[in-house]
Amino acid sequence: MPTKPVVRTAAPRRPPAVDDALWPRVTREVADDLAADAIARDRAGKPPYDEVARLREAGLPALLTPPAPLGRSRTAAAASDGGRSGGNGGGADWRTAAAVIREIAAADGSIGELIARHYVLSWSGRLFGMPDGTSGDEPLAVADGRLLGGGTDLPDPESGPGLTLSPADSGYLLNGRRSFAAGVTVADRLVVGAASTHTGELLIALVDPAHPGVLADTDNDRLGQRLTGAGSVDFDNVPVGAGHILGAMPRDEHAVSAFTALAPLALRLVLSQVALGIAEGALAEARDVSRAVPPAPRPEAPDTTTYAVRPSGDPYLLLAYGELATAAHTAAAVVERATDALEQGLLTGRDLGMDERAEIAVRVAAAEAVTSRSAVDITTRILELTQAATSFEGGASLDRFWRNARALTARSSPTHRLRDIGDHYLNGTHPPFTVRS
Template identity: 50%
Template sequence: MPTTPITAGARSAEEQRHATVRAARDVADDLAADAIARDQAGLPPIDEKARLCEAGLLAALTPPGPGRGVDWSTGCAVIRAIAAADSSVGAVLARHYVHAWSGRFYSAHHQATALEEESQRKHWLWTGSVRAPAPDDDTSAPDLTLRPRDTGHLLSGRRPVDTAVTVADQIVLDAVCTMTGEILVVRIPRSARGVTVEPAHDRLGQRVAGAGEIVLDRVTVTPGQLLGRRPHDEESAAPFTALAEPALRLALCHVALGIVEGALTEARDLTRGGHARSLPGEDPDLLLTYGELASAAQTATAVVHRATAVMGRALDAGSHLDAEEPASVAALVATAETVTSKAALEITTRVLELADAPGLDRFWRNARALTAHHPVTRRLRSIGEHYLNGSHRAVAAAFH
């Protein structure tokens, strides 16, 4: 495989950043070579995980610390590069990176540091599903429960997980404590006794993401696996904890940007190679269409980059984050989601009109699978509320 593993050593943060991005581009080239065949097969991402691990990307995409991890902007650049080649693998990496921050989002600093060092050392792949705070009138029974025991808890229930649940090393989940009613966030080793997974089959898109439903039967949760508490509502969340969900949503925006980039690049190459429905350079309508699509892609990129920069500064602030800042960050993330969702669906639909080649439809299917269950209306209303009323609440979640 034409990748260069990222090795630890005495290198500057800038050198580490460049090495990580170079490794991501090598992996992306490798994934692009057989992307259509793997999409058609729709198998669990066992081989894809091995490629990411061999290139050092699982170890590299952890929160930044002395001699380890990458900053938020670099992590998102890596996600986007991988997603342009294969958005299923991009989504796996996006959720891995954000869930690797779980120690910082939910637990004490010393516990987070030890967890991140172990994750890097063992090349863990992370995934998970932590629910957003429910509306006040939500009285539904919890799908996951934690029953206290003498030491630790027993976790039971079942929940869908969108990526890598079939191959991940650590799975982050929230569950309701049956004794106190608190919502606790835990990490569960995939290999733990009592954990089984029912893989999702015949998906429309994102077929190689390793989605499925995790089933937990009295799984032991030790005190060391308890990360912390998830607030019942948005208002009671600590400022840094409130970044957890918009961070995941923003990372997935970079997956959508990768889909856009991959679709446009492949359509352009096919057009230049004579697979276009019209001859390039001879049809002004064809040039107009590419101009419109390229402009839409650049607009989405600009909006996402702005949100990425603001999120990066908020994450760097850590415990010093201003209490009002998460709502502003979430508003920018919601705007980025709205723009990228529209751009991804429009561009991947229209490229099918530009070129005629097998496999080009996978971009539309992947964009549809990534955005189908996240309605724009709620996001726009929340953006409007924040703009008009200066609401301090986090802007409504779109990705659960």
């Protein structure tokens, strides 16, 4: 049965001033803290209330606060929030946010996905807002360090009607049921896409999950990514004020601007960062195990004496780690290029053209294809290289990396991405223009 989420007592914390040298240190401290009890938390499979409190304490939810809304000066933006954001959001850039996502995901893939989805949702007002910069209360919610959950992706037509917003006094009433991949049990605010019963367009709304009409049904018993706060939410006549509508998408997907269509690309790219982080975390932990565990002797090998001097000197082991490390480096290079392209597109704003959006889509598709394959391959092969370290009773339990990578990458097919890339490279065809992830 759906239940009301537990009330969180940890107050949101605004981040310190942007400092390129500060965030890596802050993130490393949080990641080390998460890694220390990652195995126990993964086995417990409880909603990530404590994990979110750690993110809030470090100020990470407000890291990627968007700049001043489109069409508004920095002075006007600063005046609208009492000067708290300095008119520029006070946030870091996408490259910094990507590094944070990867670092957190290396320690705990679920929490990496949770913060990654939050960062994309924190830009909803910019991506879906009106050209004049109107975007409701979302900028203030993000600047105050509130964690966002939910999702703006269009629901699958086969899964039902999704959510609806009906006009009411001074706003709308939200109704329906929708499943979300992260944040439904722990978010301070939910960002959801719902069809307007009046116009048919998709409205992006900011919802308070503490309202009595919002009932969450958790889904923590999964193969992997068990701590993202995933689940289904029922909305029963939940009031949504006009100021809580962040933006809208027209009914016809082809009428969506190229800039707004960056929203699903941003989500796909940050999930690629999560997959890469999981792979890097798995490789690092497996390396520590392999350094400490002597390999089985190979009498037939000509350099057997190396093993006695250095347990990790097995040439076959070195070859395997060389291949896996190269795969991780390759994926990182592809993902970083896609991140740079996306960031440039976001900075371009509503002047972004269809051709530019297509180039970004190709880069993101390449990042997805490479990271999904690398993440699954790396997390699978480390189980072979470390052998007994995968047991549930003691050991490193490295199987959690494989489970997380498999659960995350199973949501999209690299075959489809590779086909789009090939069509673009061979025929100059743009990847399908869609606002679906």
